[in-house]
Amino acid sequence: MVDSRAHSYWKANIKLVLSLLCVWFLISFGCGILFVDALDNIRFGGFKLGFWIAQQGSILVFIALIFIYIRAMDKLDEKYNQESSGESNQQTEGDSL
Amino acid sequence: MSVQAWTYVFVVLSFSLYIGIAIWSRAGSTKEFYVAGGGVHPIANGMATAADWMSAASFIGMAGLISFLGRDGTFYLMGWTGGYVLLALLLAPYLRKFGKFTVPDFIGDRYYSQTARLVAVFCAIVISFIYVCGQMQGAGIVFSRFLEVDVTTGVIIGMAIVFFYAVLGGMKGITYTQVAQYCVLIFAFMVPAIFISLMMTGQAIPQIGFGSELLDGSGYLLDRLDGLSQELGFATYTEGQRSTQDVFFITAALMFGTAGLPHVIIRFFTVPNVRDARRSAGYAIIFIAILYTTAPTVAAFARTNLINSVSNVEYSAVPEWFSKWESTNLIRFNDKNNDGKIQYLGDAEKNELTVSADIMVMANPEIAGLPNWVVALVTAGALAAALSTAAGLLLVISTSVAHDMLKRTFMPSITEKQELLYARLSIFVAVLIAGYVGMNPPAYVAQVVAFAFGLAAASFFPAIVLGIFQKKMNKEGAITGMAAGFIFTASYIIYFKLINPAANTADNWLFGISPEGIGTLGTMINIFFAYTVSRFTPEAPAEVQELVENIRLPGEA
Numbered sequence: 290m291v292d293s294r295a296h297s298y299w300k301a302n303i304k305l306v307l308s309l310l311c312v313w314f315l316i317s318f319g320c321g322i323l324f325v326d327a328l329d330n331i332r333f334g335g336f337k338l339g340f341w342i343a344q345q346g347s348i349l350v351f352i353a354l355i356f357i358y359i360r361a362m363d364k365l366d367e368k369y370n371q372e373s374s375g376e377s378n379q380q381t382e383g384d385s386l
Numbered sequence: 387m388s389v390q391a392w393t394y395v396f397v398v399l400s401f402s403l404y405i406g407i408a409i410w411s412r413a414g415s416t417k418e419f420y421v422a423g424g425g426v427h428p429i430a431n432g433m434a435t436a437a438d439w440m441s442a443a444s445f446i447g448m449a450g451l452i453s454f455l456g457r458d459g460t461f462y463l464m465g466w467t468g469g470y471v472l473l474a475l476l477l478a479p480y481l482r483k484f485g486k487f488t489v490p491d492f493i494g495d496r497y498y499s500q501t502a503r504l505v506a507v508f509c510a511i512v513i514s515f516i517y518v519c520g521q522m523q524g525a526g527i528v529f530s531r532f533l534e535v536d537v538t539t540g541v542i543i544g545m546a547i548v549f550f551y552a553v554l555g556g557m558k559g560i561t562y563t564q565v566a567q568y569c570v571l572i573f574a575f576m577v578p579a580i581f582i583s584l585m586m587t588g589q590a591i592p593q594i595g596f597g598s599e600l601l602d603g604s605g606y607l608l609d610r611l612d613g614l615s616q617e618l619g620f621a622t623y624t625e626g627q628r629s630t631q632d633v634f635f636i637t638a639a640l641m642f643g644t645a646g647l648p649h650v651i652i653r654f655f656t657v658p659n660v661r662d663a664r665r666s667a668g669y670a671i672i673f674i675a676i677l678y679t680t681a682p683t684v685a686a687f688a689r690t691n692l693i694n695s696v697s698n699v700e701y702s703a704v705p706e707w708f709s710k711w712e713s714t715n716l717i718r719f720n721d722k723n724n725d726g727k728i729q730y731l732g733d734a735e736k737n738e739l740t741v742s743a744d745i746m747v748m749a750n751p752e753i754a755g756l757p758n759w760v761v762a763l764v765t766a767g768a769l770a771a772a773l774s775t776a777a778g779l780l781l782v783i784s785t786s787v788a789h790d791m792l793k794r795t796f797m798p799s800i801t802e803k804q805e806l807l808y809a810r811l812s813i814f815v816a817v818l819i820a821g822y823v824g825m826n827p828p829a830y831v832a833q834v835v836a837f838a839f840g841l842a843a844a845s846f847f848p849a850i851v852l853g854i855f856q857k858k859m860n861k862e863g864a865i866t867g868m869a870a871g872f873i874f875t876a877s878y879i880i881y882f883k884l885i886n887p888a889a890n891t892a893d894n895w896l897f898g899i900s901p902e903g904i905g906t907l908g909t910m911i912n913i914f915f916a917y918t919v920s921r922f923t924p925e926a927p928a929e930v931q932e933l934v935e936n937i938r939l940p941g942e943a
Contacts, residue, residue, distance in 0.1 A: 299938050306475050313471050317464045317641075322634050325457075325626070335597040335606030340624045343460040344452075344682040345593060348467045348675050355474045355668045362479075362664060366940040 298369045305361050309354050316342065316350045392762030393532050400570050400766045401547055404563045404773075408551030411558045416802050419556030419809055420487040420785050426561055426656040432669025434564035435653045437571065437774035439466075439644075439670070440677060441517075442524030445571060445771035450746030452685035453692075456615075456623040459685065461637040465839075467671065467678050468637070469644025472847075474667035477645055478654040480854045482663035483937040487655060488782075489648040489846060490790040496853040497861040498930050500795055505868050507790045509845040510648045514779040514786075517649075517838045518816070521776035522824030525769060532765040538825045544773060545821040552777050552784075552817070553810050560777045561656060567770035572676055574767020578751040578760050579680045582687045585754060592683040600690075611686055614693050619732030623686070629892070635903030642909050643839025646847030649778040652785070660940055688750045695753060696739060697730045704728070707752035716742040716749075780816050787812040837879045837901065844871030844908025852916055857934040863920030871912030878904045 320328060321343040328339030387395075413419040426434070444466070452459030484492055489510055494503025522541055529540025551559040583595035587607060596607065604610045611623045621627050644650065653670075654663045695705060701719060711717045718740040719728060730739040748768070751761045788809035793800060800808070845868045852859045852867075882890040882901045892898055899907060926934075 295935065295939055298940070302938075309471070309475060313468065317468050317637065318634060321460060321464055322630060322637060329624070333597075335599065335608050337608075337624055340457055340608070341597070343457060344463055345596070345679055347464050348679050351467050351471050352668075352671050352675055354471050355671055358475055359664045359668050362940075363661065366661065369940055 294372050301365055309358055313354055317347045321347045387758060389758045389761045392759045393765045396762050396766035403566050404547060404551060407562045407566060408554050408559045411555045411562050413556040413558045416806050418558045419806055421655040422558040422561045424656060425658055428657055428662040428666035429669050430565050431653060431657050431666040432673055433568040434561045435670035436673035437564040437568035438653055438778040439650055439674060440771055441775035442521055442772035446744060446747050446768050449681040449684040450743035452682055453689045453746045454743050456621060457626045458628045461633055463678055463682060465637045465640025466644055467674060469641040470667060470671040472641060472645040476851050478663045478667050479660045480937045481651060482654050483660050487789055488785045489651055490786060493849060497864045499861040502861050502865050503790060505865055507786045509872055510786045511783055513838045513841050514649060514782040518776050518779040518820045519823040521772045522820045525772040526824050528765060528768045541821050541824040545817050548773055548777050549817045552780050552813050557656060557781055560781055564774045567774040570770040571767040574763045575677055577763055578756055579684050581756050581760060582754045586687055592680050596683040596686060607686060611690050618730060629898055631898055632900050632903055635899045635906045639840050639843050639903045639905035642843035642847045643905055646842035649782045688746045691753050696728050699728050701726055701728055707749055711745055711749055716745045780813050783816045784809045784813040840875045840905025841872060843905035844875040844912055848909055848912040857931045858925040860920050860923055860926045862923040863916040866919045867912040867916030870915040871908040874911050875905050875908035
């Protein structure tokens with residue numbers, strides 16, 4: 290029982306990480322490097338889109354990705370912990386090592 | 387008040403703050419010394435990580451480099467932030483769950499081998515040491531230029547401060563000083579950026595000013611900069627010059643390296659649990675992004691400003707900052723056609739002005755004519771950036787020696803008290819050596835610093851990720867992989883940078899990849915060897931696989 294719970298937790302985790310990394314790759318290496326010249330044809334304000342993604346937008350996307358991950362993992366952890374004994378992982382003492 | 391007086395005020399104030407924190411946060415146990423007791427709040431850890439991470443190079447060098455690289459400078463921006471996505475998703479939570487003190491601890495236990503532990507110790511010391519020498523040198527230069535003491539005195543002051551809080555407080559002292567240093571450095575970076583953005587575009591937020599029209603009516607900032615560059619024969623600012631594959635590989639090497647640098651990884655051992663490890667990675671990237679999204683705006687403002695204020699100006703009528711920086715040799719003027727005017731051109735034959743990338747951040751406030759206190763603030767910020775990173779690196783060296791080499795390998799019987807003494811002793815020795823190198827910098831130190839990333843990318847990053855995500859990965863695979871990746875990357879860099887620098891051109895590079903980007907290939911070689919060797923050798927023993935299963939699960943830290 291414990292094993293199947295752990296198994297599905299890990300599978301969900303891998304799926305989440307892989308999909309976030311796809312976005313990570315598409316934005317940074319895709320839009321910021323490989324297709325940057327094509328995207329530069331689109332302009333908004335004083336920016337060319339490709340240039341803006343490379344020097345500004347990609348960093349904002351990185352922040353968003355990490356926060357999506359934090360929220361999704363919190364939910365996943367909660368689900369996992371509820372299925373077990375509801376054991377809390379909130380430890381504030383240093384001796385939890 | 388003069389710039390000099392303001393500089394003394396800011397430096398003395400910020401240093402007293404660091405010393406005060408050091409006295410308040412003395413470490414009493416190895417756990418406090420190595421991981422600050424494991425009770426650091428995620429926001430505090432996020433700030434400390436940001437200060438730990440942003441070195442003299444990020445603060446002083448990066449915007450200047452981007453200023454001259456234009457769009458190609460993107461690899462620094464994306465490389466040094468995108469790595470945090472990898473760190474947050476693939477490493478930090480699992481390493482926190484594992485719950486030991488150092489990176490070699492993880493490698494040694496996960497790969498059930500003292501050899502693996504020692505290979506990791508070796509990589510950690512080499513990487514951190516290269517890096518720390520650059521910081522000491524940076525601190526020395528800043529001291530000597532702004533406080534008009536000589537470089538040696540500057541390095542000694544820097545050493546004394548770092549020594550004081552690192553030896554006394556270990557990770558605990560370092561963590562809380564880094565929080566203070568983050569506040570100092572980000573304030574020092576943002577104030578001039580906001581001033582310049584306001585002055586040139588009327589926008590208080592530099593990231594918006596970056597895409598706005600200039601107040602002098604010459605159109606959008608970036609269009610104007612492109613136009614000026616073309617007029618003077620420089621490469622168009624918003625277009626790339628380097629080959630796409632090289633930019634791709636450099637970005638990847640910096641990302642993998644960021645995620646594999648031991649002094650960043652160990653910061654995540656200091657928070658109470660796995661959940662907080664994930665959170666503090668999130669806070670860290672926000673705190674870092676504040677500087678990293680501002681740097682490219684400073685680069686563009688400074689470049690435009692520089693061209694506007696020197697191009698075709700009578701040499702006898704140059705502003706005051708010009709002569710000041712000329713005396714440091716960071717700006718050089720050579721009147722080739724003897725017309726008494728400065729021709730700043732892309733054509734090397736006719737160009738009369740050489741500007742070092744290093745001064746773009748440091749001189750920017752002066753070029754823009756900002757108040758004296760803003761100019762002085764930048765000095766305190768640069769010192770905070772250099773010292774915070776140096777302290778984090780010294781701690782890695784100290785834990786590698788005292789914990790991994792002595793306690794876990796050669797002298798397992800020493801008591802905690804003795805281990806703590808050795809940890810302090812090794813910081814002491816490391817500070818002395820780093821200081822010595824800072825005072826007598828071999829010409830290649832500055833160049834080699836950037837390559838610490840390549841080495842981290844080719845050694846630690848794959849070994850740790852495979853250790854978490856491939857539970858059957860065995861010691862034979864991991865050790866061969868780390869050794870192959872490290873040796874390949876180090877040889878390529880040493881060949882092109884030290885042995886035969888003349889051959890360092892795109893034609894001679896392997897697949898057109900510069901030494902800066904070779905770490906990515908090193909990562910692939912590492913993974914390739916790790917997989918191949920592990921297929922022909924026995925898989926990891928059951929108890930190790932169980933350990934891996936365990937670090938994958940949440941909670942119960």
